[in-house]
Amino acid sequence: MEENIINILSDDTVDKIAAGEVVERPSSVVKELVENSIDSGANSVSVSIRGGGITEIRISDNGSGILRSEIKKAFMPHATSKIKEASDLDSIHTLGFRGEALSSIAAVSNVHMITKASDDDLGTDYIIEGGKEISNGLTGAPDGTTLIVRNLFFNTPARRKFLKSEKTESIYIEDVLCHIAISHPEISFSFKSDGRDRMMTSGNSRLIDSIYQIYGRDIASNLIPVKDKCDLFLVNGFIGNYSLVRGNRSLESFYINKRSVIDKTLSKALEDGYKGFLMKRQFPFAVLFFTFPEGSVDVNVHPSKREVRISDTQYVMENLTSMIHKALSGREDILEPVEAEAVKKPFIIHDKKTDSNHSEIAIPEPFEKNFISSYTEKLDEELRDKVSHDEKVSEIAEKVYNTDSYEQLSFISEESRPDINIIGQIFKTYWIIEWNKKVYIIDQHAAHEKVNYERMISSLHKHTMTSQEVVPPVIVSLSAKEMESAEKIRNEMESLGYRYESFGGKEYMISAMPGNLPDIDLKSLFMSIVSEAAQWNNKFTSDMIEERIATMSCKASIKGNQSISFDEAAALFDELLTLDEPYHCPHGRPTMIAVSREDLDKLFRRIV
Ligand code: ADP
Numbered sequence: 001m002e003e004n005i006i007n008i009l010s011d012d013t014v015d016k017i018a019a020g021e022v023v024e025r026p027s028s029v030v031k032e033l034v035e036n037s038i039d040s041g042a043n044s045v046s047v048s049i050r051g052g053g054i055t056e057i058r059i060s061d062n063g064s065g066i067l068r069s070e071i072k073k074a075f076m077p078h079a080t081s082k083i084k085e086a087s088d089l090d091s092i093h094t095l096g097f098r099g100e101a102l103s104s105i106a107a108v109s110n111v112h113m114i115t116k117a118s119d120d121d122l123g124t125d126y127i128i129e130g131g132k133e134i135s136n137g138l139t140g141a142p143d144g145t146t147l148i149v150r151n152l153f154f155n156t157p158a159r160r161k162f163l164k165s166e167k168t169e170s171i172y173i174e175d176v177l178c179h180i181a182i183s184h185p186e187i188s189f190s191f192k193s194d195g196r197d198r199m200m201t202s203g204n205s206r207l208i209d210s211i212y213q214i215y216g217r218d219i220a221s222n223l224i225p226v227k228d229k230c231d232l233f234l235v236n237g238f239i240g241n242y243s244l245v246r247g248n249r250s251l252e253s254f255y256i257n258k259r260s261v262i263d264k265t266l267s268k269a270l271e272d273g274y275k276g277f278l279m280k281r282q283f284p285f286a287v288l289f290f291t292f293p294e295g296s297v298d299v300n301v302h303p304s305k306r307e308v309r310i311s312d313t314q315y316v317m318e319n320l321t322s323m324i325h326k327a328l329s330g331r332e333d334i335l336e337p338v339e340a341e342a343v344k345k346p347f348i349i350h351d352k353k354t355d356s357n358h359s360e361i362a363i364p365e366p367f368e369k370n371f372i373s374s375y376t377e378k379l380d381e382e383l384r385d386k387v388s389h390d391e392k393v394s395e396i397a398e399k400v401y402n403t404d405s406y407e408q409l410s411f412i413s414e415e416s417r418p419d420i421n422i423i424g425q426i427f428k429t430y431w432i433i434e435w436n437k438k439v440y441i442i443d444q445h446a447a448h449e450k451v452n453y454e455r456m457i458s459s460l461h462k463h464t465m466t467s468q469e470v471v472p473p474v475i476v477s478l479s480a481k482e483m484e485s486a487e488k489i490r491n492e493m494e495s496l497g498y499r500y501e502s503f504g505g506k507e508y509m510i511s512a513m514p515g516n517l518p519d520i521d522l523k524s525l526f527m528s529i530v531s532e533a534a535q536w537n538n539k540f541t542s543d544m545i546e547e548r549i550a551t552m553s554c555k556a557s558i559k560g561n562q563s564i565s566f567d568e569a570a571a572l573f574d575e576l577l578t579l580d581e582p583y584h585c586p587h588g589r590p591t592m593i594a595v596s597r598e599d600l601d602k603l604f605r606r607i608v
């Protein structure tokens with residue numbers, strides 16, 4: 001090719017390039033086509049694929065169909081019935097609007113469409129391959145559209161090579177469909193891969209039912225509803241309690257105006273809301289729907305439309321974080337590791353491996369294929385008897401929505417205190433408590449840590465930190481960077497209770513220290529805050545002080561393997577149980593777990 005010659009690309013090449021932006025892999029075809037079905041007003045959409053969607057994708061809906069007179073146009077680039085001009089972009093209510101999907105898909109595959117609009121007497125049978133119309137005939141068909149896409153990327157081998165295995169591509173498709181189905185509980189979706197049923201939702205308009213049908217019982221019965229609003233947005237949906245944590249973000253789903261989006265701001269805000277409930281590198285379950293007013297979110301940032309631009313991210317962050325925190329606080333969140341499943345197989349509990357690795361009981365496997373397939377197997381069983389299935393669904397919905405039961409019977413409520421029966425200590429570490437048909441086991445170390453931490457944080461927030469002179473003053477040596485940060489964070493340090501000044505050279509003299517942080521090595525706290533601030537290049541936040549204090553209070557607390565008296569324990573639990581969130585230590589480990597009388601009865605085979 002001569003380099004200084006400018007070529008005008010052929011239509012065919014332009015189409016293939018454009019197709020690359022919208023159609024990256026089979027799952028993008030499915031996403032675009034299912035979104036078209038939703039936009040067409042369908043309330044039933046079925047998807048079946050073969051060979052990971054590379055061999056064939058077949059999507060049928062009972063929506064509006066396409067008028068015979070519009071068929072050719074639908075397959076032209078930038079052809080859309082959804083917007084007329086740029087100003088319409090601000091008020092989009094449909095999922096599609098760029099008019100690229102059908103033309104792009106047709107450019108790189110063999111498409112067969114059968115569609116009928118109710119205003120036409122006969123439907124259309126249309127075949128287009130590699131962007132070229134092959135046939136356009138009449139056919140009898142019900143209202144709605146069926147699209148069959150075969151041989152994806154047959155004419156763009158480079159793209160085809162870039163695909164993963166059929167199994168992986170099929171997983172991507174399932175993931176896309178799950179996200180879409182969750183956001184449209186009013187539509188019934190089904191998905192088959194190589195003839196096997198993989199997913200089915202009932203379309204009865206209840207979000208909790210869709211979550212149950214897609215994620216299964218364990219998740220559906222461990223959810224906390226979120227319903228809140230601020231000046232900029234409404235949020236609605238569910239978040240998971242502590243038992244649903246994962247090692248990655250795969251169970252965080254966000255929707256803005258019903259569109260599934262991936263957004264770092266929202267993830268961060270969600271996770272910040274869980275601070276104190278989860279450990280580092282743990283991620284919660286969430287299905288959250290946001291409604292933003294027209295114009296405050298730009299959805300036209302990326303061809304796949306999964307990225308969006310939110311106008312005031314800082315404001316959104318702050319509000320979402322506090323909404324999540326509010327939803328989580330004041331709920332009983334005590335881990336019950338002996339779940340019904342384990343009870344069925346009691347030997348697992350005595351298994352060495354499981355015993356030594358506590359987190360295996362507490363933290364379920366990350367989201368993986370087996371997660372959905374085990375769900376599907378369950379679903380097969382459960383859907384067989386539709387009636388009993390619906391009963392189960394409403395039983396769970398009841399449990400989820402019924403917040404009363406939480407308030408009536410709470411281990412931590414003031415009224416329960418007189419009935420709490422402290423049985424004693426075991427392994428010099430755990431305390432056994434009996435209350436209301438349950439045995440509670442409290443980790444004295446975690447409990448003490450939590451109580452210490454909360455005491456300090458509350459004094460910090462209430463600005464009731466006191467300062468106490470130290471005689472003689474403590475001299476510390478700081479690096480140049482640390483000296484710089486000691487000056488930068490002087491205000492924060494003084495509000496903690498520290499007074500210090502340069503003592504010449506690299507030395508600093510600390511003349512006063514916090515008066516109400518008992519048990520903590522205050523010199524180490526000073527050093528660790530200053531050196532952390534230096535590491536962060538003085539981008540210092542009050543969160544960092546809290547994090548440091550959490551770590552220090554952890555060190556200061558009673559360790560396991562140390563006997564404390566009944567009275568000391570009772571005082572500790574009294575203080576613990578008055579906290580808003582007594583269930584986790586500052587680093588997110590549980591402070592208490594519970595085993596119900598019923599679980600024990602099952603373990604001992606008193607009941608089955
Ligand atoms: P967009 O969705 O951005 O408008 P597409 O290329 O996906 O662009 O679709 C082009 C047009 O074809 C749509 O605007 C719609 O009018 C029509 N269409 C596509 N799929 C369907 C369907 N399943 N049912 C009814 N109409 C459809």
Ligand code: MG
Pocket residue numbers: 032035036095096097099101102
């Ligand atoms: Mg579309």
